[in-house]
Amino acid sequence: MTAVSTADLVTTARAAGRGVAAFNVITLEHAEAVAAAAEAAGLPVILQVSENAVAFHGGRAAPLLAAAVRLAEAAAVPVAVHLDHVTGEDLVHAGAAAGVSSVMYDASALSYEENVRVTARIAAWAHSEGLWVEAELGAIGGKDGAHAPGVRTDPAEAAAFTAATGVDALAVAVGSSHAMTTRTARLDHALIARLRASVAVPLVLHGSSGVPDDELRLAVASGMVKVNIGTALNVAFTSAVRDRLDADPAVVDPRRYLRPAREAMTATARHLLQVVSREVSPSPSAS
Template sequence: MPLVPAGDLVTEAAAARRAVAAFNVITLEHVEAVVEGAERAGSPVIVQVSENAVAFHGGRLLPLARAAAAAAAAARVPVGLHLDHVTDDDLLRQAADAGFSSVMYDASRLPHAANVAATREAARLAHARGLWVEAELGEVGGKEGAPALDAHAPGARTDPVEARAFVAECGVDALAVAIGSVHAMTTRTAALDHALLARLAAAVDVPLVLHGSSGVPDGELAAAVAGGIGKVNVGTALNVALTGAVRAHLDRHPEQVDPRRYLAPAREAMAGTVVRYLEVITADRARQDAVTPAAVTGD
């Protein structure tokens, strides 16, 4: 089926107090694995390309974007295409023509006033091109290998009062919030601040987004969706699955040099990871309503 606007997937899910999963991709194998996993789970999905992934491909946006769009066109489930963590305005201007329906503009490392000004202008540019816009307030640490902020550091968590004003001033369509998750975690040990999430959900009238979800245990993820998260970003978990499968295969077959021999099990491992996350993130509401922060076990 053709690409579906990613913003529509998020707003529809959030309106029904559910969430849509968004997976960051780097290679064609990532794209194929995300689509395959979504088809197995029978769930809509968002394929995300980050600015860092574009840099990895020599600064060229179109090759990976075109591959993702082609995979989506052949998918049996709705697939949206999202450009993630954009800081470069030139890249932002390319998004719509490259097939993206939404973009996450990230000025969260700037001082608050500068973040507001930059995000407001980015939202103006993006909306003029028909793009749905996500932004971030607070700082979800761990980007580009940087250490996470201390949980009590100024700006480390999203303030609900600031969040309400930020959304109104910038005109964004969704807000990524800092409630305890961290980018690039390879262990699932993050503990979320569910009380803060409840205050944010009450303060903000746009869908809330959880970044750094690879490090969040299943129970915490389910509770976050039940508490108001409408979009859940996953990236590192796919890379952990891919790398583990490649290492295991080459340990068993050190003589092999054909990348198809080790990329096939790597792609399968990533697809399985997608299925497992979708089972948690897109679980039915009755099951999610039974999950409260007090019931989170961290499994």
């Protein structure tokens, strides 16, 4: 199957009243696990590569993006490739050259006025290249410890921001927090509904790893469309590696512990794909 665009997946999910899961991938094993999970579930998915992941790979975006694009092209289900939390314009250009279909440009650390100005400029260029653009108004709770957990997006400001910037989707703060390793977040579903009524573009939930299944399902029912997940994969990966090495400390071949790590991520991703699509599945312990 040919790789599809994030725009197509989000538009289709929104029209059907479903969510589409977007998983942040750091290694090839992450990307393989997500693609395998999507195929097993028979559901579309978005592979995301963040600016932080690119930095981990020495600042070279092309190799990991190329791997993600090739996996998307080879998948038996619709898979899109997205750049996440990009703050540098050069990386937006590199993503376009590598074949991603969308980018989340993050100018939320700037003042509102500067966020609007910079995001509008980036969105105009990205649109000229055929890229779908997500942005963020104010940081999501927990991002680099910069915000208190109670931060929330104002619907009127969100509507003004999306109109002024021309972005295609908006990440909003409704109670989730980045990098949570426990699933204890409670979302403001009434606020999600108000945002959906106020903002013309699809809403994006960041920090979804810390959100329980029932909260995720209700978030989608309330108006969330694109649901970003990252830390849950890392919890599954690291737990599996730790268990394997604890069981046999003499292991030195990385394939001996990367295989169970990939399998654990696949199980977690499959479960969360079904949750976000509002299908029912049993919850694996690693999710």
